[in-house]
Ligand SMILES: Nc1ncnc2c1ncn2[C@@H]1O[C@H](COP(=O)(O)OP(=O)(O)OP(=O)(O)O)[C@@H](O)[C@H]1O
């Protein structure tokens with residue numbers, strides 16, 4: 001399980017007291033998640049989630065707090081940092097940045113259908129509309145195109161010949177289209193909208209969590225990341241029915257531009273490279289440890305499959 005930093009009741013009680021939310025009734029480490037330590041916390045006044053940020057952009061916590069405030073104010077179903085009675089959102093526990101957030105209702109789904117995908121497309125559209133253009137909160141991603149090119153170049157020698165060819169072709173394509181991709185319409189993007197970062201009650205989307213990869217960037221990248229997870233079958237092939245549901249719901253709120261339509265097949269591959277590489281890195285660094293590791297081969301297969309995709313986006317202006 002991925003509780004990197006265990007906590008004892010007394011230290012938790014001391015940490016929680018300044019929120020003024022009543023006595024600690026219960027707490028439980030959350031096994032899901034691979035990057036941060038999370039606990040479900042029951043206080044007299046409600047249910048919460050405590051996150052200790054373990055790695056990644058810890059210095060940029062004020063950005064995540066501000067972005068979640070903006071999205072919460074736009075009535076989107078996202079968590080946000082609760083303030084202590086002194087108005088402090090970002091705190092520290094065991095030397096780690098720590099946030100207390102409301103616990104959202106619902107649960108993750110494993111098998112997505114077209115209704116789930118339409119809800120995801122719609123929520124992504126709202127997220128982008130709330131932050132696009134001048135409203136964007138700037139934050140450069142730490143896993144962007146340059147990161148892919150340099151990490152990919154380093155990792156390639158760890159791969160077999162077929163994998164090397166696949167990655168080399170994809171990196172060459174990224175290098176060739178860098179400027180075009182970065183010139184696409186921008187907003188704040190979640191950049192990790194997988195099934196394990198969305199909560200559902202039935203087919204109703206009740207929450208979007210885990211914004212620690214959020215940044216400013218091309219909106220199309222977010223759509224490609226979501227589609228690769230929500231609309232792939234077991235072999236990595238795109239399911240047309242689910243893909244049309246997600247893309248149609250999104251485009252109902254924000255039509256794609258001609259340039260986005262043209263770059264769509266490339267963007268699907270970029271979004272595969274991003275997670276193939278991060279999963280390869282995690283698999284190497286956490287090998288043999290009791291940490292949730294996502295299978296890198298899943299994105300290798302999706303990338304191989306996306307090499308066959310040549311059609312431009314439907315629903316463009
Ligand atoms: N605000 C919330 N409301 C309800 N459940 C939550 C909330 N935040 C986190 N969780 C639960 O905790 C789990 C882990 O959270 P999260 O995905 O943020 O962790 P992570 O380590 O950053 O994961 P990832 O592997 O996706 O990077 C989620 O799958 C969800 O079940």
Ligand SMILES: N[C@@H](CCO)C(=O)O
Nearest residue numbers: 034192194275279294
């Ligand atoms: N969603 C990511 C893990 C967290 O960034 C993956 O499935 O590889």
